[in-house]
Amino acid sequence: MNEVYFDESVILPDIHSATKEEVLTEMSQNLVDKNLVKESFIKAIIEREKEFATGLPTAGFSVAIPHTDIEHVNRKTISVGILKEPVDFGVMGDESETTPVRIVFLLAMNESHSQLSLLQKLMQLFQNEETLRYLVEEKSQKNIKEFIEEKLDFTKL
Amino acid sequence: MKKKQVLVACGAGVATSTVVNGAIEDMAKENHLKVDLVQIKISEVGGYEDTADLLVTTAMTKKEYPFPVINARSFLTGIGTEDTKKQILEELKK
Numbered sequence: 001m002n003e004v005y006f007d008e009s010v011i012l013p014d015i016h017s018a019t020k021e022e023v024l025t026e027m028s029q030n031l032v033d034k035n036l037v038k039e040s041f042i043k044a045i046i047e048r049e050k051e052f053a054t055g056l057p058t059a060g061f062s063v064a065i066p067h068t069d070i071e072h073v074n075r076k077t078i079s080v081g082i083l084k085e086p087v088d089f090g091v092m093g094d095e096s097e098t099t100p101v102r103i104v105f106l107l108a109m110n111e112s113h114s115q116l117s118l119l120q121k122l123m124q125l126f127q128n129e130e131t132l133r134y135l136v137e138e139k140s141q142k143n144i145k146e147f148i149e150e151k152l153d154f155t156k157l
Numbered sequence: 158m159k160k161k162q163v164l165v166a167c168g169a170g171v172a173t174s175t176v177v178n179g180a181i182e183d184m185a186k187e188n189h190l191k192v193d194l195v196q197i198k199i200s201e202v203g204g205y206e207d208t209a210d211l212l213v214t215t216a217m218t219k220k221e222y223p224f225p226v227i228n229a230r231s232f233l234t235g236i237g238t239e240d241t242k243k244q245i246l247e248e249l250k251k
Binding site: 048051052054056057058059065067068069070091092093094095107109115116119120123124126127 | 167168169171172173175176178179199214215216217228229230232233234235236
């Protein structure tokens, strides 16, 4: 079984955390509770973000794509977190800069060097300002889920 | 012309390097260039110092390498992608 696990329970549309560590802990803990990732995922994701930041200043709302080594993952999933207030994340490839992130795509990947089409679609998704605006403003988990499913087209992976 | 070895690296060697890898593959094909793409973690770059011609990475590198390093964040954000592609092509055609 290697499909992407994706349903309303991995979409957190109203995160109030004030720091990136809190955001990552809240999102990761949710995946641990659902047994999608191992307990070790939480610490690994925070450490990785410290070492290699994943904040991306995009055209609209900044995005972060935290991820870590595959051994912490039980089942492949993408968790989406919408932050009530922007939280500063380090900019990918540029440690001295931060960017105010509103949307977090937490990637729990269980194979290296794969999922190319999924990741490419994801990157396309956050290169579109309208798409990001929709995600930031939409409150319904169901709508967000359907919207992302349509954009990423999980069925064709 | 010798096939160029291009390292594509990110922090985990899982996510962003996959995307960058795909982009360079497409680019090479479009331009009829043969490239030896190696997708790795940034921590593994040292092992390729003798063979690599170019490093394209989304992670930060403080270290100095004997080959050019190109930042590939634009492939992820969509901002400045054309410039990055141009830089990479120039290196591949050298």
